[in-house]
Amino acid sequence: MLLGCCLLLFQAEAQKMQTLTYFRNDTLKLDLDLFLPEKASNTGFPLLLFVHGGGFSGGERQQGHSICKYLSQHGYAAATISYTLYMKGRKFSCDGVLSEKIQAFRYAVNDLWLATDFFLSNSQKYNIDVSRIFISGSSAGAETVLHAAYWNRDLMQIYGLKLPENFKYAGLVSGAGAIMDLNLITKNNLIPMMLFHGNGDSTVPYATAAHHYCPTDATGWLMLFGSYSIYNHVKELNGTVSLFTFCGGGHEYSGTLFEKDQQLILGFMDDVLAGKKFGAHNIIPTGKKNEKSAAYSFCD
Template identity: 30%
Template sequence: MKSNCLFIKVLIFSTIIIAIITLNGKVSAQSVKVFQNMRYAEKPKGFEQDTSSDRLLDLYLPQVENNKSYPVLVFIHGGGFAGGDKNAKGNVLLCQKIAEKGYAVVSINYYLYLRQHKIAGASAGVNMKDAVPADGKFHPGLETAVKHAAADTEMALQWIKDNATTYKLDANRVAISGGSAGAMTALYTAYQSKQQILPIRCVVNLWGGLANTDGVNASSPAVLTFHGDQDEIINVAYAKALHQKMTAVGSSTSEMHILQNMGHAIYNYIIKSEINRIDEFLQKCMGIKPDA
């Protein structure tokens, strides 16, 4: 009899805890629904066999029982504009973890310009392994690759706008993020593209960079930057230059975290240790109450 009573008490306690978690908008991994390979724009011509360059997205939706729309994070994978895919393990785990915090995550594939155009000297590794360029310019091939990726990102923003009602997406609370080449694309879209499809509330910059920060001003969205101090592909100087400009224009919400003794593409660390910090930053920028 005592064991039955104990079991009932444990069951009731567990139910209460689950209810509290659900009310707070924090959901379990089992409560995230993923819609895979949704087309956000017409397939690029000539790349029928290259799905990594196709305009497809995965939509991660937290399954919380309420009538609220989900704030949105767009995630853009890395790969030097020559490789990478939204289906890579680190990308999937990161998107899953952020969706568990109550966000709709839109993870995109996009046109990989440098996969289709082999241009000597155009890689991020060649252009960005040292200091930020004094003339504020990358190799023309790299600049073209960023612009192509940003153009596809804008198409994904249009998809979000067009499908907001269907998937309960809050088109007024959209952030943008990416790793490496994806972060370069996110930064370009937020600060240099002048897109007006949707307002970008903030940026999560994972070891990316800009050739120059001329587009950053007092009205620019805040940025949360993570960058390893031992990064040999995109120099940590890019993180410092961006944060210096953010500070100069008065962006008190922006943060920079230099990760000691770490290199490039450290997704495992971010997934293990920094999801809560990302969540707190997004809440702050989007005006989300912790219990919303």
């Protein structure tokens, strides 16, 4: 009897997640895992979309299960997506090809736009409030969400998809992310952002530097503006942004807040939906020191 009881509890727990195909054509099938709150909502659930890391060549959507489960327990719908791993079998390092690096960003961004369109088209079926869609990701996923929010969708689209012209994400959460051009972020398209990053990151720059800190003669040289540069730019625009700096931390901190201290992400989303404005820089000691982090006096 006890075994049967436990089996029923397991089945009830498992039913909270649905695996759905959000895009399919002749050559491509893309899935997502959707977590919905148990309690119904009269106004529709706010939604978080999560994009995993892995250098655009690896990783899996299950990396987002922890944050998605947590948010679904606090009134949010949350989905973690699979996307095109364009760099699989290609070099994403300094000796790679720049145009291929950019194409990797572009495919991932377009897949996130497809996932967004899936929920815009199926908002009633899953009870989603389309005015409250957040995007989030770690490492390559963070680079994806930053470009998804600020790239010109007409210019950078691949599949012929057009999201509504006036559509804007409610906010984004970026773990160790960066953007190719700060000028993409303007007063007109600015959305609330939560950024976290180790200032000793040698993969994705915390401030402004080349990807992997490649030398300027490298075939894969790509300038990136990381979390600290984005934070300062948004502050100049009088935007809503918070930055969590892991002093001395490397790229291993790219998923930290999605896996631990998840209440900080929940708090950010709650504050955004409540219309609160903020601009805090939060310094988090790690006990680590390295050459890159030594450049920032606020960690002394």
